Amino acid sequence: MQAPVVFVNTGATRETGRQAQISNITAAKAVADIVRTCLGPKAMLKMLLDPVGGIVMTNDGHAILREIEVTHPAAKSMIELSRAQDEEVGDGTTSVIILAGEILAQTFPYLERKIHPVVIISALKKALEDAIQVVHEISRKVDTENDEELLQIIGSSIGTKYISKWSEHMTKLALKAVRTVATNEPRVESTQRAPHSAKSVSIDIKHYIRVEKITGGDVTDSEVLDGVMLNKDITHPKMRRFITNPRVLLLDCPLEYKKGESQTDIEITNEKDWARILSIEEEQVEQMCKEIVKFKPDVVITEKGVSDLAQHHLMKANITVLRRVRKMDNNRIARATGATVVSRVDEIKEADIGTRCGVFKVETIGDEYYSFLVECKDPGACTVLLRGASKDILSEIERNLQDAMAVARNVLLEPYMSPGGGATEMAVSVKLASKAKEIEGVEQWPYMAVVQGMEVIPRTLVQNCGGNPLRQVTSLRAKHAEGLHTYGIDGDSGEIVDMATFGIWEPEAVKLQSIKTAIESSTLLLRVDDIVSAKRRDGEGKQAEGAPPMQMGGMGGMPGGMPVME
Structure with a gap:
C-alpha cells in the first residue's frame, strides 16, 4: 500500500x-x-x-x-x-x-x-x-531411553527434506552424534517445565559436532566418528602415521623462533655476531622442543606454525606434529581426548596430556589427507563424515542433518512432544x-x-x-x-x-x-x-518515495528501496 x-x-x-x-x-x-x-x-x-x-x-x-x-x-x-x-x-x-x-x-x-x-x-x-x-x-511425555520412539520423532522432522529417502540411516546418525556430545554439566533449566530428571544435561551441537563433507561414495557410507577428523597431514614425511593409544599434547603457540617487534634494531659489525644470532634462534627452538619431549607425547597439535628445525627435533624424538589447526577443532580434540590446550611450552603439566584417544591415523580419501583421532573413551565431541555425489547434494544433506540433530537435542533436553x-x-x-x-x-x-x-x-x-x-x-x-x-x-x-x-x-x-x-x-x-x-x-539518488519496498537478491526485485539510516 x-x-x-x-x-x-x-x-x-x-x-x-x-x-x-x-x-x-x-x-x-x-x-x-x-x-x-x-x-x-x-x-x-x-x-x-x-x-x-x-x-x-x-x-x-x-x-x-x-x-x-x-x-x-x-x-x-x-x-x-x-x-x-x-x-x-x-x-x-x-x-x-x-x-x-x-x-x-x-x-x-x-x-x-x-x-x-x-x-x-x-x-x-x-x-x-x-x-x-x-x-x-x-x-x-517421551521416554528418552526408547531409541525406536526417538528415531521416529527425528524421522518426522526430516520427512519434508531432501534426505528423507535415507531417513533411517540419517536419523541414527543424528541421534548418535547428539548422544555423543551430551554431558552432565550444569545448564539453565527451562521455565516451561519442571526438570525431567535429577541430573542436568548440556548438549552443545554447535561447537562439538563437526560435519565434514567429502565428495564421492554413497550417502549411506556416512558415519559418526567417535572422535575428531581433521583435513590435515603430518608436517614431516618420516613422522608416524599410525599410533595406538597416543599421548596427545595441544598447543596454541608457535613452535618457531619468536622474532622481535618491528622497532627492533640490530647492528652487526663482524661475521661472528651474525653466526651467534643464528645460533640463538636455533637454541631457542631446541629448548622449546626439549620442554615438549620431556612429557613424552606421541602427537603434538598446534594452532600456529612449526619451523623446519622444530619438526626435525620432534621427528627425532618420534613425535608426530600437526600444525595450523583451527581453534574450534583444537577445542573439539581437547574434549575428545581429555587434553588441555596450553599457551606456552614452559607451562606444560602432565595433567595437560590427553590419553583418552584410542587410535591416531592419517589416511588418504580422494586427493586429500585426513588425520583421525578416533576410538576415544567417552569423547564428548564427534565428527559426522558425510559422503555424497556432489558438493551441492552434500550441502543440502548437511542443512537437513543440522535440523535433525537440533530435533534430537530438543527432545533429549525437553522430552515432550x-x-x-x-x-x-x-x-x-x-x-x-x-x-x-x-x-x-x-x-x-x-x-x-x-x-x-x-x-x-x-x-x-x-x-x-x-x-x-x-x-x-x-x-x-x-x-x-x-x-x-x-x-x-x-x-x-x-x-x-x-x-x-x-x-x-x-x-x-x-x-x-x-x-x-x-x-x-x-x-x-x-x-x-x-x-x-x-x-x-x-x-546520491533522489529522495525515496512512498512505502519502502523489498529487494530480493537473486529472485528478481522491485525498483526503489529505503536507504539505510545514517
Whole structure:
C-alpha cells in the first residue's frame, strides 16, 4: 500500500501512525509469501543465485531468507525471526515466518477500524498465554531411553527434506552424534517445565559436532566418528602415521623462533655476531622442543606454525606434529581426548596430556589427507563424515542433518512432544476460539487474529500438496471441536489423519518457540508508529518515495528501496 511522503526539517522521508503499521504488515506478508510454498513434504524448492554466480536449490526456510537481500526494516525484522528460531531450537524456521506474517495480516482489519495498536497488542499477549497453555495440554511425555520412539520423532522432522529417502540411516546418525556430545554439566533449566530428571544435561551441537563433507561414495557410507577428523597431514614425511593409544599434547603457540617487534634494531659489525644470532634462534627452538619431549607425547597439535628445525627435533624424538589447526577443532580434540590446550611450552603439566584417544591415523580419501583421532573413551565431541555425489547434494544433506540433530537435542533436553501436521496449531485455534467468547469488550476482535492466524499452517500444508484447503480445514476444525486434538493434515495427500497413529510428532520446544516468536514479533511491529529514512549523502539518488519496498537478491526485485539510516 502506497503511503504519503512527509518531509520534515531533516530532509528525511517519513511514515507515521497507521501508514507505518500498514507498511510493516505489507512487508511482513511479502516475506511470509516467499517461503509459504516451502512447508511440508510436497514443498517447492527455491533457486537462489549468489553474487558470484553460484546456484543453491533448497526448501530450507532459514537458508532461503539468509540469502535474500531486503531494504525494508520490517522485512529485515522478519528475517531475523528465522535466524532467532534457528539459533534457539534449530527447526520450525519456515513455520515461524508464515505464522508471524499471517497473524499480522489478520490484525490489518482492526487497524482499519481504528482500534488502537495498544489494545491489539494486549489481546495478542493474552492469546499467547492461552496458546502456551493449550500446547502444554495436548503434548505428551517421551521416554528418552526408547531409541525406536526417538528415531521416529527425528524421522518426522526430516520427512519434508531432501534426505528423507535415507531417513533411517540419517536419523541414527543424528541421534548418535547428539548422544555423543551430551554431558552432565550444569545448564539453565527451562521455565516451561519442571526438570525431567535429577541430573542436568548440556548438549552443545554447535561447537562439538563437526560435519565434514567429502565428495564421492554413497550417502549411506556416512558415519559418526567417535572422535575428531581433521583435513590435515603430518608436517614431516618420516613422522608416524599410525599410533595406538597416543599421548596427545595441544598447543596454541608457535613452535618457531619468536622474532622481535618491528622497532627492533640490530647492528652487526663482524661475521661472528651474525653466526651467534643464528645460533640463538636455533637454541631457542631446541629448548622449546626439549620442554615438549620431556612429557613424552606421541602427537603434538598446534594452532600456529612449526619451523623446519622444530619438526626435525620432534621427528627425532618420534613425535608426530600437526600444525595450523583451527581453534574450534583444537577445542573439539581437547574434549575428545581429555587434553588441555596450553599457551606456552614452559607451562606444560602432565595433567595437560590427553590419553583418552584410542587410535591416531592419517589416511588418504580422494586427493586429500585426513588425520583421525578416533576410538576415544567417552569423547564428548564427534565428527559426522558425510559422503555424497556432489558438493551441492552434500550441502543440502548437511542443512537437513543440522535440523535433525537440533530435533534430537530438543527432545533429549525437553522430552515432550506435540502432534505435527498442523494439529497443534489447529488445536490452539479451536481452543482460543472458545475462550474468545468469554472476553468482553473490543479486545475480543484482535484476540481472534491469533485464532484465524493459527489456521494458516494446516491450510498451507493442504495447498502445497494440491488439495482443497477450504474443505479440509473446515473438516479438521470440526474434528478438533469434538476434542480429537491429534488430528492433522497428511502433507503428502492432503487428507486428515490421526497423528498419534500416523507417527508425526514434533518437539514441544519448537512449537512453543514458533508461537512465542511469531506473536511477540507481531506485537513489536504493531508498536512501531514512525519510520524515518535519512537523506542520502552527497545528493546520491533522489529522495525515496512512498512505502519502502523489498529487494530480493537473486529472485528478481522491485525498483526503489529505503536507504539505510545514517
